[in-house]
Amino acid sequence: MSTHPKVQVRKYYISQRVNRILPSGIRRFFDLLASMEGVISLGVGEPDFTTPWHIREAAIYSLEKGDTMYTSNLGMPELRQELSRYLEDNYNLKYDPDNELLITVGVSEALDLTMRAILDAGDEVIMPDPHYVAYDAGVILAEGEPIKIPTSQENNFEVSAADIEARITGRTKAILIGYPANPTGVVMSRDKLRQIAEVAQCHQLLVISDEIYARLVYGVEHTCFASLPGMQESTVLLGGFSKAYAMTGWRIGYAAAPKDIIAAMTKIHQYTMMCASTMAQVAAIEALKSGESSVLEMVEDYNRRRQVIVKGLNSIGLPCFEPRGAFYAFPSIKSTGMTSEEFAERLLIEEKVAVVPGIAFGQGGEGYVRCCYATSLADIEEALSRMKRFVAKHKKA
Ligand code: PLP
Secondary structure, three states: OOOOOOOOOOOOOOOHHHHHOOOOHHHHHHHHHHOOOOOEEOOOOOOOOOOOHHHHHHHHHHHHOOOOOOOOOOOOHHHHHHHHHHHHHHHOOOOOOOOOEEEEOHHHHHHHHHHHHHOOOOOEEEEEEOOOOHHHHHHHHOOOEEEEEEOOHHHOOOOOHHHHHHOOOOOEEEEEEOOOOOOOOOOOOHHHHHHHHHHHHHOOOEEEEEOOOOOOEOOOOOOOHHHOOOOHHHEEEEEEOOOOOOOHHHOOEEEEOOHHHHHHHHHHHHHHOOOOOHHHHHHHHHHHHHOHHHHHHHHHHHHHHHHHHHHHHHHOOOOOOOOOEOOEEOOEOHHHOOOHHHHHHHHHHHHOEEOEEHHHHOHHHOOEEEEEOOOOHHHHHHHHHHHHHHHHHHOOO
């Protein structure tokens, strides 16, 4: 017979850290959508293109050859070399492929590794609000404190150096930004980023720059934060293949940072992931070597859709800031008097159009919805006509 006392109350196993974060507002909403037919989705932020054939072919060939083993923790040497070349060609930055680059399971893993590598309990990370859904969750899971700067259409969803400086305390460790931005599509100018760099330098803060949408800019220049004067030594540059090369499902990305930070991130990565998928790494090599023309074609296509959706949203009474990057429009829905969740839910039920409530991206996103335009022009046009009917019906006098 067991000598253990009978357990009366089931122990509560979930950590407070995990209880503090909410399930992604995007995913929750799309469970509802999955059960409906005839829905036009401007929802999940992923390209509607399939990965270009030559990239898929490279991966298929590697499987045929039996290339199925683990790679080095850091990632395949050839991929790190190609990446180093890419960063030098595009931004004039020199990263040592053996010490300053880490291949990760998407920018998602790279973000998580960065937070866990740099934060101690209670350390603060300053970020704009609204922001990509994983930013505050990543900080909280690493026991840090997200410190948010509200932004709005009135200030073009930009954060200023002064806004950041006003929030620096003795616990501030890093600034987390990402331009072009999700969900707003804003691209910050080189000049304004330089002002942020000066604040970071003055207060010895690390800057984590999520540049996953770097290639998706329309008529403006993307500034790589690490390329600003003196910033390579204090920037963790995160980049990936998901968006530019239409490779979301491959789960492949990277971090470029000073040697000690990459070494710290690699320690966590080697005990958790070991390495990114071998097949995806082969595909990423091909993308870097020969993917340029496909990227340019896709960007041209997104740009056409961007123009249609922004013009359309403005004309149906949903004022929309002009996004110059990524593939999102972020119109204000304040004229309807609804919360962003109410708007998104009713639009889905009444007109079968899926958008993401702005609140999913933080309090600063309330009053807006995110519309992803990485979908066909025909669908965008149909979605706009359904939204027009919806807005006309619900507009407050
Ligand atoms: N960062 C931003 C701003 C994103 O929008 C996304 C995906 O939507 C990610 C990171 C995650 O990218 P990955 O597919 O490389 O994990």
